[in-house]
Amino acid sequence: MEYRFLPHGGDKISVIGLGSGSITGTEQEMVDIINTAIEKGINYFDMAPSVQAPFFAYAKAFAGRREKIITQMHFGAVYKDGKYGWTRELDEIKNQFDWELKLLHTDYTDMGFIHCVDDEEDLAEVMDGGIWDYMKNLKEEGKIRHLGFSSHNPRTARRLIDTGLVDMFMFSINPSYDYQKGDYAIGEVAERAALYRDCESRGIGISVMKPFAGGQLLNDKTSVFKKVLSHAQCFQYALDRPAVMTVLPGVRNMEDLHAVLQFISAAPEEKDYAVIGEFTHQDVDGVCVYCNHCQPCPIGLNVGLINKYYDLALAGDEMAKEHYRKLPIQADACICCGHCESRCPFHVKQEERMERIADYFGKIE
Known part of the structure; x- marks a missing residue:
């Protein structure tokens, strides 16, 4: 060691x-x-x-x-x-x-x-x-x-x-x-x-x-x-x-x-x-890598962190669920303004993601 x-x-x-x-x-x-x-x-x-x-x-x-x-x-x-x-x-x-x-x-x-x-x-x-x-x-x-x-x-x-x-x-x-x-x-x-x-x-x-x-x-x-x-x-x-x-x-x-x-x-x-x-941004096209290039969100969503906690929760991390719940602004607050999607270098459909994430955490309350 x-x-x-x-x-x-x-x-x-x-x-x-x-x-x-x-x-x-x-x-x-x-x-x-x-x-x-x-x-x-x-x-x-x-x-x-x-x-x-x-x-x-x-x-x-x-x-x-x-x-x-x-x-x-x-x-x-x-x-x-x-x-x-x-x-x-x-x-x-x-x-x-x-x-x-x-x-x-x-x-x-x-x-x-x-x-x-x-x-x-x-x-x-x-x-x-x-x-x-x-x-x-x-x-x-x-x-x-x-x-x-x-x-x-x-x-x-x-x-x-x-x-x-x-x-x-x-x-x-x-x-x-x-x-x-x-x-x-x-x-x-x-x-x-x-x-x-x-x-x-x-x-x-x-x-x-x-x-x-x-x-x-x-x-x-x-x-x-x-x-x-x-x-x-x-x-x-x-x-x-x-x-x-x-x-x-x-x-x-x-x-x-x-x-x-x-x-x-x-x-x-x-x-x-x-x-x-060797990895290029095309390798992760459509996948959120939590870079927060989409910031700032007009209503204050931390888009990268919300995505990170969701992905970790799906992977079985129980603590990620608790961390998500204490975020001051959560995915269900998304107003679908399109700001994040227009700035995302990886072309992630964040509006759909926010809806899916809100639904996921809502079901496990």
Whole structure:
């Protein structure tokens, strides 16, 4: 296993970590997966599963080796009745954090992250509602070693980074979301690239979520490039971005974990992702790649993010459904003005997409 060192604090972090959003099976099966990951050198674990059950498996697997583990806990992810939920209620956040510490027999988390901050309104609630002050106090007490956050939005991320208090944050990075080619490397795409560089210059690390775009890039039928990329190519792509410390793939079972671990021994040619340089915009004609070239929407729809959450939800990402629901303006607000379609370089029929997306999320309320 290769390791990288966090500039602020020097923590030794495995370049491949473990996400918990997809893990399934019996408690013992989950314990076996986590134990195997640790034995193979993985030491960085994201603690925001899609259900509560994995916490109990983590408690067993971490027992007796807490000092070898780096935990990334999320302040805002809660688990009432065993199901994942999202909140900005401070008392609920405090209760969840206390519960996690008690269950894991520890008195601190290595990374304390504000959970999924994607827009200005939400950020204001975090900053003004006591959550950020609470987390800063926990850091002073030693219950959080490093402050951070998770986000899908470069602009919101930059606002938090500019506080000067962040050591690391979680961001979705893969060739699909970072798609850059010719005249279309603009807008949000450029913001993302600048964000990575700025984090590197400030000594802020990035942990990567969605390295396979919710599994889409591993299947030629769902890949926005209409071509398959391998696990190794996606991992190497993310690890080559400035400031990236670790990539956190979600695994469902032991088979998935073994597929992930093959990256450790993969040959350089297996990790080579140069093939993405051959993709042109015609390869993704009619497919939203979340570039936001269609912005600004006259009524404020974040068209790229709405499409991203929809595609992830279709791919089985339960959290994407919750993230969509907290968007301040959702797909059903579309007024079919044609602005986005007239500007889309990939000729996506967004009006039809917005209707389909609104119908989809409406049915799963």
